[in-house]
Amino acid sequence: MLSIPYDSLTLAAVVHALQPLQGGRVQHIAQPAEHDILLTVYVRGVGEVYWLISCSPQWARTYLLSHRLPNPPQPPPFCMALRKYLQGGTILTIAQRRFDRILDVEVKGHEGHTYLLSVELMGRHSNIILIAPDERILHAAKMVSSRISRVREVLPGKPYTPPPAEERPDPRAVSEEQFLTRFQQDNPQDPAEWLRTCFEGISGFLAGEIVARAQRLDNGMSDVTLWRAFRSVFEAANRGEWEPVLVRDEEHRPVGAYPIPLACLPEEQQHPRSNIHVALENYYAVAIPRAEMEQQKRTLQGILQRVLQARRSALQQLEQGVQERTKAEQYRRWGETLLAFLSQVPRGAEKVTLPDLYGTDESTLTIPLDPTLSPQQNAERYFARARHVEQNAERLEAMRHRLQTEEMLVQDALRRLESVRELSELTALREEMAARGWFNPTAGVSGEATPRPQGEFEGKRIRVHIAPGGWQVLVGENAEANDYLVTRVAQPNDWWLHVRAGTGAHVVIRTNNNPQAVPRQVIEFAAQLAAANSPQRHSSIVPVDVTLRKYVRRPRGAQPGFVTYTHEKTLHVSPQEG
Incomplete structure (x- = not known):
């Protein structure tokens, strides 16, 4: 299926259909989305009409x-500026600039001055610019x-300059002789490429x-048939x-x-x-909700792929x-052999060779x-090691x-x-992902570090992770x-974790004074972070101690980060990126 653009011909048709708004009064201006404005215009004999103008990329x-x-x-600042100068004003003219994707709307403000609203519909460079009578910019949807x-600044107080463009003939004004001679x-x-590059x-x-x-x-294609097709479009326009x-x-x-009806597409597809x-x-x-849903699908797909990769990596380890x-x-x-031949084991030896109890005679x-x-x-x-x-x-x-099931x-x-x-299906799947701890609406992938609010932790470098179930780590x-x-x-009843007998990050699970409510899955998640943020991060299994903060103390005169602790339990985990 061909992609159908909002091009200059479409704008020409819209401008023609907007002509009844000339002489109408701008009753209200709103900005329902970042790049969209909505003018409510009162037209005599018609009533209120709602005019959408969007510079969405x-x-x-x-x-x-x-x-x-x-x-x-x-209302955002741009909307407030539009209200200040245009609300209550009268629309004087609505015109397309030559055959470009630019719409010029002249509005006579309530104080008597005439302002120009320039609407540039040019893909990612689209903009809506409010211009004063002296041709200086008052405001814009996008500041440049x-x-x-x-090449071109778009800022309040700067002179308005049109977008750079190559001068080409307006196709609506081209004669047969001009067309055929050029061809x-x-x-x-x-x-097709010739038409696109030769005419505006x-x-x-x-x-x-x-x-x-x-x-x-x-x-067969000829210059005359191409002219007749060209004329059929622009004479109608x-x-x-x-x-x-x-x-x-x-x-x-x-x-x-x-x-216009299209020859390039089947008739049954045109309504x-x-x-x-x-x-x-x-x-x-x-189209817009569908595209937004597809974007959400791609986002969730990326999250699921990362979760899947993390689970597979953990399974490998x-x-x-x-x-x-x-x-x-x-x-x-080895233990049984040592017990059987205790008298043959010299004290202080680093190794010993003994008969194999379970082997052959020799x-x-x-x-x-x-x-x-x-x-x-x-x-x-x-024996203890065994x-x-x-x-x-x-x-x-x-x-x-558990990981295989989750995979x-x-x-x-x-x-x-x-x-x-359907969006309802996507919402249900998104909620299921959140419930399983794979996705948090505010934190993205489960465990992904969230940005620290300005001023939190007094500027200290502390990362915040969201564990499954929404627990803060x-x-x-x-x-x-x-x-x-x-x-x-950390509060006294928060869980504290650190790699056993080594250096590394201190990790704290916030428990809201209810440590027993923290699931083991969350404690293991935090232990994996502690392992990953230690010199043992490349080991397959790392011992991590966990205890309550109230059992952790910093000895008097000790260096920052050095603590002693009691009442610990040891987990053995594989490090997780964090």
């Missing part, structure tokens, strides 16, 4: 609406400084339409004989509106409308920890020893099962997102921030 357009838009309670554009001189290989305001779409009309007139159509795709969805305002309103009322279960058997075997085991421990203590140390590895492996196995849920959400067609970025977090921010 994606949807620059102007036409009459069938209804009033909601009026924000606090010399840092943004060296024969240029002898173009691509007639002819969009690529309109150029293609003229060529399609010429091909209908004659099987000069006479104001518009036949607007709403274009629908094969699924009957509106995909565009144009002021006549009574005027250009109705055609445009029918299209944009569907967990796999390494689960596989360490095999070491438990080795540790137990096989031996070389066992590493801690020289500071007795043979009996070395054996007990290996128990620890087994317990840790069981816990990691449970975590792996499947994320994949299912991605599949459902692909098939979403604070992470100190340096020693000073760690000290401030522990001594000034």
Whole structure:
């Protein structure tokens, strides 16, 4: 399906349809969106009409609406300027500047001065500019400084200069002789491109339409048939004989509106409308919400992809920890061998070679020893290690099962997102994502650091993360921030976390004085952040201590960030980026 633009021909049709507003009174001005203004104009014999003017980068357009838009309670500065100079005034003229995408509206203010509202519908460079009688800029929807554009400043007090443009003939005023002479001189290989570059305001779409009309007139393209097609468009425009159509795709969805019937599209996809305002309103009322929904879908898809990647990465790291279960058997075997041959183990040795209890008659085991421990203590140390590895492996196995389940849920959400067609479906999926902790409306992806409000934490470098369920997790970025977090921010019943026997960030979970309400999932999330913000961040499994803030103290005279603590429990987690 061809993309149908809001081009100079569409603007010409709209300007023709706006002529009855000349002499009308501007009763009210609102700015319902950042780039949109709505003029309520009283027209004698008609009543109130609602005139939308938008300089949106994606949807620059102007036409009459069938209804009033909601009026924000606090008008932006541009809206206030328009009200000051134009509200209560009379519209004198509404005109297109040559055949460009620029609309000039002259309004005689209530104090008698005449102001110009220049509407430039030029994609991302679109703007709405209010110009004083002395041709100086009073205000604009988008301010453009010399840092943004060296060619043209748009700032209050600056002289108004039109957008830079190449002088080309207005197609509505071109004669047959001029057209044919130019065509024969240029002898173009691509007639559509020739039309677009030779004449003012002819969009690529309109150029293609003229060529399609010429091909209908004659099987072979010639200069005469191209002229006849060209004339059929612009003579009708000069006479104001518009036949607007709403274009629908094969699924009957509106995909565009144009002021004339189109030869470049199937007739069954074109639906006549009574005027250009109705055609445009029918299209944009569907197209803009649909585009916004597609943008939301892409955003949620990106979030789900990042969540999926995070879960897969965590699973990879967990796999390494689960596989360490095999070491438990080795540790137990070493412990039993040491107990069986205690008398053969010399004190202070760093290793010993002993007969293998479970091997062949001649096989031996070389066992590493801690020289500071007795043979009996070395054996007990290996039994303790075996128990620890087994317990840790069981816990990691449970975590792996949970992550695998979550991975499947994320994949299912991605599949459902692909098939979403209605905003209600998207909203439901978004809420489900938030409930599962994958997405927070104020924080984005679960766990993603949120910007610190200006002045919060007195400028100390403390990051705020949102854990699943909306719990706040604070992470100190340096020693000073760690000290401030522990001594000034954390409350006695907040959870405090730090890597065991090492340096790293202090992490605090805000509990609202109810530490038992914090789910284990949130504590593990915070522990992963503590591991990630420590020198052990590249390890597969990192021990992290967790205790309540009231059991953490900074010794007198200690360096910032140095603390002692009691009542801790140790978690073994894989680091998470944070």
